[in-house]
Structure formats: C-alpha cells, structure tokens
Amino acid sequence: MSAVLPDTFTVRPPTKDDAKAVYELVRDYTQAVIGFPDYTLDDAVDELTEPGFEPETDGWLVFDGDSLVGYGSVFGKGEFHVLDIDAVTSDPVVEAYLLGEITRRGRELGAAHGRSSVQLDTGVYRLDTARRERLEAHGYVRGTTFYRMRIDHQAPVPVPEVPAGVVVRRGTPDEQSQRAAHRVVSESFAGQYGFEVRSFEEWRASHEAQSTFDWSGMTLLEIDGKAVAMRECTDGFVEDENCNYIGRLGVLDEARGKGLAKYLLRDQFALDAAAGRSGTLLHVDTNNPTPALGLYLSVGMREFLVIDSVRCKVDV
Incomplete structure (x- = not known):
C-alpha cells in the first residue's frame, strides 16, 4: 500500500511537456548529492518518450501546489524479469508514496507478462547514504556496484x-x-x-x-x-x-x-x-x-x- 500524501499534494502522469520540470528536479537532486548536475534535458525527454513506456500507468508526478516535488517511473523490457524504476524526491513521504505506486504497478506488469515475481532495480549514488538506507527499509538490497570510468x-x-x-x-x-x-x-x-x-x-x-x-x-x-x-x-x-x-x-x-x-x-x-x-x-x-x-x-x-x-x- 502506498504512503498517504498530504491533502495539499496532487499526483498525475507525466507527458513530454513535463520534460523540463522533470529535468530540473533530477538535476537539482544530483547537484545536491554529488556536486554537479548528472542529468540533461535530453535525458528527461528520452525517458518520457521511450518506446514501451506508458506514462499514463507507469509514471507519476507529485506536486505541492504548483511545485514538482517528486517523479517516479517503472519500465520493463525484454521478458520483464527486471523492471527499471526511479523515485526522485527530497521528501521521504513522497518517496514512500512513489515506491508504493511503483511496487503496485510492478506487480501488474509482472502478471501481464506471466511472471511469478519481478525484480525492481534502481541506482543509488554511493554518496547518497540516506537514500540507500531508506530503500533498504523498503526491502531493497545491493545487487552490484557500477563504476563510472x-x-x-x-x-x-x-x-x-x-x-x-x-x-x-x-x-x-x-x-x-x-x-x-x-x-x-x-x-x-x-x-x-x-x-x-x-x-x-x-x-x-x-x-x-x-x-x-x-x-x-x-x-x-x-x-x-x-x-x-x-x-x-x-x-x-x-x-x-x-x-x-x-x-x-x-x-x-x-x-x-x-x-x-x-x-x-x-x-x-x-x-x-x-x-x-x-x-x-x-x-x-x-x-x-x-x-x-x-x-x-x-x-x-x-x-x-x-x-x-x-x-x-x-x-x-
């Protein structure tokens, strides 16, 4: 079950027109964690328009008033053994909500493709210890480590x-x-x-x-x-x-x-x-x-x- 958001918050699916807002949200997160922006507007556009990604069911934008405070997505490919997910926000309550929605949708995608279980995968900067600890509390465990060379x-x-x-x-x-x-x-x-x-x-x-x-x-x-x-x-x-x-x-x-x-x-x-x-x-x-x-x-x-x-x- 997803966490309950404050009454003042609203949620809707993303569209390509939201690419700039998503870019700014993720850019600011990466800047805060690793000291430089590790995301571009092209990245946001490509994510929102990836063939096979269905934003109406597989993406979430969380707003506090007019401000975008959270972005979540789930994406499957191939035989849907593994689903790539993301939940970007600085608010732990919003993060818990997004993870709940992602899990719910992940089960639906797994069932639709004949899976008895699916793996939800995401990346966490080694420097972001707080996010990694929160994900661990939601049942996520480290699978491997990637180095950017x-x-x-x-x-x-x-x-x-x-x-x-x-x-x-x-x-x-x-x-x-x-x-x-x-x-x-x-x-x-x-x-x-x-x-x-x-x-x-x-x-x-x-x-x-x-x-x-x-x-x-x-x-x-x-x-x-x-x-x-x-x-x-x-x-x-x-x-x-x-x-x-x-x-x-x-x-x-x-x-x-x-x-x-x-x-x-x-x-x-x-x-x-x-x-x-x-x-x-x-x-x-x-x-x-x-x-x-x-x-x-x-x-x-x-x-x-x-x-x-x-x-x-x-x-x-």
Whole structure:
C-alpha cells in the first residue's frame, strides 16, 4: 500500500511537456548529492518518450501546489524479469508514496507478462547514504556496484593498429548490420546483472528513439566475415561534460583473448580526442564475470563515480 500524501499534494502522469520540470528536479537532486548536475534535458525527454513506456500507468508526478516535488517511473523490457524504476524526491513521504505506486504497478506488469515475481532495480549514488538506507527499509538490497570510468584527452591520442585478421565496420546504417550488432550484444551480455535480452525490433526502436544516439556511433569488428565484437557510443554526456559515452562494448566468447576490446577502447579514445572531446566515459559492473574493470584500468581509465544498483524482489 502506498504512503498517504498530504491533502495539499496532487499526483498525475507525466507527458513530454513535463520534460523540463522533470529535468530540473533530477538535476537539482544530483547537484545536491554529488556536486554537479548528472542529468540533461535530453535525458528527461528520452525517458518520457521511450518506446514501451506508458506514462499514463507507469509514471507519476507529485506536486505541492504548483511545485514538482517528486517523479517516479517503472519500465520493463525484454521478458520483464527486471523492471527499471526511479523515485526522485527530497521528501521521504513522497518517496514512500512513489515506491508504493511503483511496487503496485510492478506487480501488474509482472502478471501481464506471466511472471511469478519481478525484480525492481534502481541506482543509488554511493554518496547518497540516506537514500540507500531508506530503500533498504523498503526491502531493497545491493545487487552490484557500477563504476563510472573516465579517461581525459588533453593531447592527440595515437590511432591503434587494427588486430590481424580483423575488419572494422564503422556505422550500422542498414538492417543487416544492425542485426549483427544486436546479436553480438545479446550473446556477449547474456546472463550479466540486469541485462534483459530484447527482440531486434524492440532494441532497434529504443535506439532510434534516443536523441543522443545515431547508428554511425555503432562499430563492428568482423573476423572471417562474421561480427564478433561491437562498440556503441552516444552523445549523452557531450552537453554537460563534453565527453563521449561508450554505452556497450561486447566481444563474443569465441573472439576473446585477441585484444579486440582493448583495440575498441583505444580506437574510441583516438576518435574522441580528434573530435575535441574532453574525455571518454563508460560504466562497468564491478562484479562482471569478465575482467572488465581490469581492462579499463589497463588502458588508463579511472574510477570517477560509484553507483550501487539495488533491487527488490516482488512476488506477483
């Protein structure tokens, strides 16, 4: 059951027209917690218009008079084993209300997709100990920890040599190349924390809806005519940090040990430096079954921000 809000508060679903208000709410929260705004207007627009997100049932705006004081959402993809949720507010009562609504809706989504239970997942900045303690009181436990890794580019970066026998395909403008990228992502990330395999159609629609993504930002590596590795980049951090963002970097099991991941990283560093970017960012799961953290450290990246992923199992 959701917490009861004060009588003066009102709740309604969000629309795209609310993107600026949501952006300002989340921006101010991140500024207060980590010392800089970690959210953009593009982020807000993309969240509210994500294909598959139904704001009428899966989003909540809480107002105190005319002031937006809380924003909540729940979003499922793939087979709906895991639902991504968010509840942003500085008011614990509003937070409890949003978590209650999210849990209720999460059960409905799980039932609609034949699940007996679902995992509700969200991220918490390591610095936000108060929020993490409140979420723990609502039954959330830490699932893993993500590091935001960064490397700065203050001078030209050497272009790495392409590994022997590898063909580099820059951009995935057609369905055939996009399907190849989707296959590499699905196979290389299967079983990793929070990853939900999505159909090609769902995956493509999600990418095409992102304001900071273009298919030119996808790179494939081929061996003997088969795509065995991929790198996906977006402009999600260009506006606020002038940094490129590597959203996915995957290598199939059969192609590991050939230096492909290290090549993809160094290649992107060179591209970003040449484009005048201040740096390159990515997130890494510190419990990743592959030694990803060691790889990123070995090419000069450093830990920039720590985000704990917490989850709550909800029976449907």
